[in-house]
Amino acid sequence: MSIALPNLEQIRDAAARIAPHAILTPVLRNAALDALAGAHLYFKCENLQRGGAFKFRGACNAVWSLSDDEARCGVVTHSSGNHGNALAMAASTRGIAAHVIVPEGAVRAKVEAIEQAGAVLHRCAPTNAAREAMAAEVQQATGAIMVHPYADTRVMAGQGTVVLELLHQSGGLDAIVTPVGGGGLMAGCAVAAHGLLPNIAMFGAEPAGASDAAQSLAQGARIEHFVPATICDGLRALVGEPNLAALREHHVAVITVSDEETIAAMRLLWQSLKLVVEVSSATVLAAVLKQPERFAGRRVGLVLTGGNVDVDALPW
Amino acid sequence: MSIALPNLEQIRDAAARIAPHAILTPVLRNAALDALAGAHLYFKCENLQRGGAFKFRGACNAVWSLSDDEARCGVVTHSSGNHGNALAMAASTRGIAAHVIVPEGAVRAKVEAIEQAGAVLHRCAPTNAAREAMAAEVQQATGAIMVHPYADTRVMAGQGTVVLELLHQSGGLDAIVTPVGGGGLMAGCAVAAHGLLPNIAMFGAEPAGASDAAQSLAQGARIEHFVPATICDGLRALVGEPNLAALREHHVAVITVSDEETIAAMRLLWQSLKLVVEVSSATVLAAVLKQPERFAGRRVGLVLTGGNVDVDALPW
Structure with missing residues (x-):
């Protein structure tokens, strides 16, 4: 059975449905990180969501x-x-x-x-x-x-509400970057973003040691067996079938980043943005800093997906 | 020359004056910390202020x-x-x-x-x-x-804008807790809070190793010589003359907390609230957890004053 992607209407319905329960998380800006990236960065703080994650x-x-x-x-x-x-x-x-x-x-x-x-x-x-x-x-x-973690129309629609808020709070963006694991967040966000702004560029950030989405896109078929090797525990899942279809349909460009790059970005987010984010979240900043020419001078939304980390065991 | 306390009008003027430059910082809530404290906690996130502090x-x-x-x-x-x-x-x-x-x-x-x-x-x-x-x-x-760090009418008025925002964002509070160092924040906040809600209870949180404000209030005269011994580097200053007058006039109750209690509270804030806060900021949660009977069932605003901390050297 093929699982349908949600449409914009279903994402709007999801926003109304979760409003009594979910937190409208803040969007933060930071002059030092803007200067480092050479872009205008808007951080959507899902680490401050109920339960500490966009999930x-x-x-x-x-x-x-x-x-x-x-x-x-x-x-x-x-x-x-x-x-x-x-x-x-x-x-x-x-x-x-x-x-x-x-x-x-x-x-x-x-x-x-x-x-x-x-x-x-x-x-x-x-x-x-x-x-x-x-x-x-x-x-x-x-x-x-x-309720599957990502290959589920209702779940993808719920995750897409992040972008409805982010575009409203930022006043408009040229690009959005989210991490890619199973691809539930990426799929919902791509549908929401292109529903509102057809020309916005969508980027996925994927650990080099779990780059099945990047490889699946490159070879034109979904990789079904893959042993992930990355510190990003939230991004080890294989991208789902409908999720990969969304990445293709929405021309999502996947940028792969090493764990070293991600850990450095995580430390920067803690030090500069004053936020506790988990390592998987930091892939988005690592991706922007790795390929700055794709973001130079643009307004870029970055989804910080979660903050569930053991503060007694930092990876740097 | 005696330095005047600001009045509510001056604090409102300050809010208009700084609005184009300062960040309207978010107020966060957390079910786990509410349960731990037995109160309804509203955290005002000045660690997310420009420069990483309410200053x-x-x-x-x-x-x-x-x-x-x-x-x-x-x-x-x-x-x-x-x-x-x-x-x-x-x-x-x-x-x-x-x-x-x-x-x-x-x-x-x-x-x-x-x-x-x-x-x-x-x-x-x-x-x-x-x-x-x-x-x-x-x-x-x-x-x-x-421009003195705290014994300055304009500075106290600026710090008081924290409370204008906090009361608006929370929809009303029964008590507010801020750290006490020189007392600039405490003075401005007390004036603003009582200007809007005459019956709100004001609390100061002070490290036991820098409890000159508590001792000055107890003995009825300002201590002028004191060697602080606390990890809270932001709270080592002696409370100022006009600042101490504000604490008296506004019946601020000062709760002293040990460095151990503060460090434990800091770790809790990082782990549960997903925020990087500096150690001085954590005195407010330590104070609420130390004397829970004073806050039980009440709506309590806690000012998290800053996030300027070396993430490579955590105190726990």
């Missing part, structure tokens, strides 16, 4: 898109990261159950956060097959509705 | 309060910290000179930042006498106007 938008839209009858049995997903936590929080805003499938070996702090957010945890072996088998089992046993 | 407000108001004739010869201050940097930035918005007197031994990174902001540096020995002699000399030689 709450998509999860919340999915949960509140359900009819009462569908919602009754709760929702289920497989994610030991920000999406699992976001879905648990979103489910709690509607008073329904969230089942989260967690592979053995997942980061304990993240799993604890998901549990604290009220989810029912289901442990499985750390393989795709085990994860999918467990998901099917939980759906069968509970009737819960699957 | 820009007072400096900017002082600079733009001058007549063209007064402004011609520039401004001068003695501060190797956030005020020196703020005054340099404020002077540059008006295209006038800023002279900053820097004692030998000041933190090199801060001094470099002041120089980068365009100030003329004047070095002196690290004593009050040398500082004042150098200030007099610079005023004599250049005709520059002195």
Whole structure:
């Protein structure tokens, strides 16, 4: 079954649906970073979103898109990261159950956060097959509705609300950069941005050690097997099928950055912007600083995707 | 010569005067910290202010309060910290000179930042006498106007604009907590808060190792000699004469906190609020967590004063 991309209307509906629950995050500017980049940078602070990541938008839209009858049995997903936590929080805003499938070996702090957010945890072996088998089992046993982390129309629509806010708050942009992992954020943002400004340039930032999206675009077919090797724990997922289609359709240019470049950009964001952002978020600034000629003198929106990081263990 | 406190009208004038230059900083909320404190916390993020600290407000108001004739010869201050940097930035918005007197031994990174902001540096020995002699000399030689870091009506009025914004953004509060160093922020905030809400409770947070304000209030007279011993580099100054008068007049309750309590609160702010705040800023959360009975169930504004910290050297 092919999963449809959302349209602008669905993203606007998502914005109305999540408004009572999500935070309208600020957009920050910084003279020192502008000077360094040679561009006008607008940082959309999703690290300040509920749960510390943009993921709450998509999860919340999915949960509140359900009819009462569908919602009754709760929702289920497989994610030991920000999406699992976001879905648990979103489910709690509607008073329904969230089942989260967690592979053995997942980061304990993240799993604890998901549990604290009220989810029912289901442990499985750390393989795709085990994860999918467990998901099917939980759906069968509970009737819960699957909310995929990125290959889901409602989730992509929710993530696209970032751009509706960013364009309004900035007063207009020439380009937008978001990280690319599974591609849910990128897909929603591209649809929203081109729906409002057909000529805006869209860029994805991808770790060199998880550059399946860049390679899939280059070779004209989706890579289905790839072993990621990057410090960016939020960007290790393979880009989804509908997500890759969105990247193609919206002419997204993917810039790959090394972990060293990303860590340096992360440190700059902490030091100059005074924000705690997680390493995956810093890929966007690393990308702008790596290819400054593509952004010179332009108004560039950068989505800082999250701030869920262990402040006792900094990577620099 | 006694220095007058500003009135509400002067604080409103200051708000209009600095509006073209200062950032309207966001107010953040956090469910986890609310639960921990048992109160409704509203964090005013002056770490996101221009220059990374609230100090820009007072400096900017002082600079733009001058007549063209007064402004011609520039401004001068003695501060190797956030005020020196703020005054340099404020002077540059008006295209006038800023002279900053820097004692030998000041933190090199801060001094470099002041120089980068365009100030003329004047070095002196690290004593009050040398500082004042150098200030007099610079005023004599250049005709520059002195802008004291906190015992200055224009500076206090500028700092008070924090509360005009905070009360508007929060929709009303029962209490406000700010750190107390020289007392410029506390004085301006107390006047603004009581001008708008006569019954709001005002609290100061002071490091136990620099508790001259608490002791001065307790003994009924201003302590004039005190050797501070605290990690909170922004709060080592003795509370000023007019500033102490403001604390008395506005019934400010000062809560003292240990450096350990402050460092733990700083870590909490980084981890939960996703903000880089400097250690002095964290005294406000430490104070609320130390005496929760004074804040239970109330709407409490906390001013996070700055974010100028070396991210390579965290105190935990």
